[in-house]
């Protein structure tokens with residue numbers, strides 16, 4: 001109760017969104033295909049933004065790969081055009097839009113009547129952007145480089161950090177609200 005008050009009355013549940021149950025956690029561990037969807041969304045965002053600025057895509061992968069000795073979950077490489085930092089930032093703007101879209105879809109009566117659809121939408125639109133932005137931000141803090149490293153070189157560092165810290169905290173809060181009952185079920189199962 002104290003924590004809830006400290007966060008200024010953030011609702012205990014997201015209004016209109018049904019929380020997940022403990023059994024739903026199975027979806028999370030049984031489906032590596034979700035990872036490929038997340039990588040495809042990320043790389044497609046880079047590619048669309050680069051092509052919109054006149055570039056040509058020369059190489060891409062949405063499966064885990066090693067490029068010049070560095071591991072990537074996926075990559076896209078382009079050439080030519082007048083490509084700005086927006087092509088690097090595009091997946092993180094798409095992450096934000098994906099969470100907003102996911103919350104809207106999860107509130108629809110059509111979705112709420114179909115539990116399997118709610119669970120899949122949750123994974124693809126709420127969990128996946130948190131993993132994407134969170135992983136990329138942590139990776140750049142620990143190893144330098146990557147998308148966030150490039151943005152930090154190009155753009156004012158406080159603005160880049162503020163964007164990632166704010167959006168990742170927002171995604172984490174939304175995830176915790178939806179996963180709350182499932183996590184409590186796991187905790188009580190462990191006791």
Ligand SMILES: [Zn+2]
Pocket residue numbers: 042046091147
């Ligand atoms: Zn990227």
